[in-house]
Amino acid sequence: MLRFKMTLNTVVLAIVMTVGSSFASNVFAESFPSEKGCKALKNPTTVQKGWCLSVNRRKGNCLACHVMVMDAWPEGFPQGGNIGPPLVAMKQRFPDREKLRSQIYDPTTVNSSSRMPPFGKHKILSDEDIETIIEFLYSI
């Protein structure tokens, strides 16, 4: 009997863990959706808008060159590239918002031979887009 109870407990625990973890990843996929999912968002937060601009291949396309280090990565979503350094702990590393802004606006101000596109200078991203991306970056 005791043995049966333990097995039952294990089964229950396994079910709880499975349901729990799929719930968690669904919530995450909702918060940081794919490019397609971004279009379907009804009332995106500023952070979500920034994520969507970053992953959109016609906008930031940051993943072409960067990995973004986040608590959990949306399941099935492609990892970023390694042409640029990983985008991680942005607030700690870029406490000066203006420095981060100019890196995105025109990276040649920091490194004259940068391979990163001058998003602001070449009008790939508007000033507002850049501010929105910064809000997202400050959340990771």
Ligand code: HEC
């Ligand atoms: C074509 C490749 C490419 C793309 C696309 C790109 N970057 Fe970069 N990025 C780089 C490279 C290379 C560096 C290294 C420094 C340099 O050369 O400017 C860099 C550096 C950075 C840095 C400084 C990192 C550090 O740790 O010092 C930040 C911040 C950054 N990129 C943000 C972004 C964001 C945000 C996007 C999307 C809007 C983006 N990058 C898109 C190539 C890219």
